[in-house]
Amino acid sequence: MSGQRDGLATYLSTSTANQSTNIETPAVALAIGAHPDDIEFGCGATLTKWAQQGTEIHIAILTDGRRGTWDREQDQLALSLSRQNEAKAAAAVLGASSPTFLQQIDGELRATPNLIVRLVALFRSVRPTVVLTHDPWKRYRLHPDHRIAGEVVIDALVQARDESFWPELSLPATRPTSLLLFEADVEDHSEIIELPHMQTKADALVCHHSQYPSSYGLALDSPNAAQELLTRLLEVASESDSGLLAERFKLITDL
Ligand SMILES: [Zn+2]
Numbered sequence: 001m002s003g004q005r006d007g008l009a010t011y012l013s014t015s016t017a018n019q020s021t022n023i024e025t026p027a028v029a030l031a032i033g034a035h036p037d038d039i040e041f042g043c044g045a046t047l048t049k050w051a052q053q054g055t056e057i058h059i060a061i062l063t064d065g066r067r068g069t070w071d072r073e074q075d076q077l078a079l080s081l082s083r084q085n086e087a088k089a090a091a092a093v094l095g096a097s098s099p100t101f102l103q104q105i106d107g108e109l110r111a112t113p114n115l116i117v118r119l120v121a122l123f124r125s126v127r128p129t130v131v132l133t134h135d136p137w138k139r140y141r142l143h144p145d146h147r148i149a150g151e152v153v154i155d156a157l158v159q160a161r162d163e164s165f166w167p168e169l170s171l172p173a174t175r176p177t178s179l180l181l182f183e184a185d186v187e188d189h190s191e192i193i194e195l196p197h198m199q200t201k202a203d204a205l206v207c208h209h210s211q212y213p214s215s216y217g218l219a220l221d222s223p224n225a226a227q228e229l230l231t232r233l234l235e236v237a238s239e240s241d242s243g244l245l246a247e248r249f250k251l252i253t254d255l
Helices: 008-012 038-052 076-094 113-126 144-160 195-206 209-216 225-237
Strands: 028-033 056-063 100-104 130-134 178-182 189-193 245-252
Touching (some): 028 113, 038 189, 038 245, 076 195, 076 209, 100 113
Parallel strands (some): 028 056, 028 130, 056 100, 130 178
Antiparallel strands (some): 189 245
């Protein structure tokens, strides 16, 4: 398949801000985050909802998370190993298979050809129906890893669907049906979730124990971390007009 659909139609289409709800439950979902715990924050409830409906859930984490601490005494490689184990536990809670770790240096993520081809191989192996990642076009966001994560995943998605890229992989091209961008600049899609999905999302986030002080604002020995996280998540996820719970995305289906 070539990228022909990027041609004239791209220039003739007009941008609309239609709101949509709940894509068809995908056969295979691939979520790719910059750091361990980004996927849980961005789409954890949606992934666990789909997992319960039979979707095969794959997770990939681009960086090693070695800078996820305020403790100058913390050994960075030891932290990255701890964070891998935390991510494995969280993926199991969500109902996903064990994560793929791309092991780029936390804080120094770059869209290198080497990383792109590894992601192209992942796309062509997993063959996702739906891809979920960071929105690289989120305005005024300072964290470079989140921006570049979105860029590199979309670059890889485009190359994975086109046979003329990386024939040496000997893997057939693949074209997902939907791309869902979390922490999006323009949110136009809601995945409606139920309270138990949100509880599972909080349980998955709790697996990232190393992040309690630096990311969650919790003490390491916080006795009720899951409940505190759940309370905060529910505030963000409540749809103002319907009262339903949702995770919100930018949806792109012209792939
Ligand atoms: Zn992050």
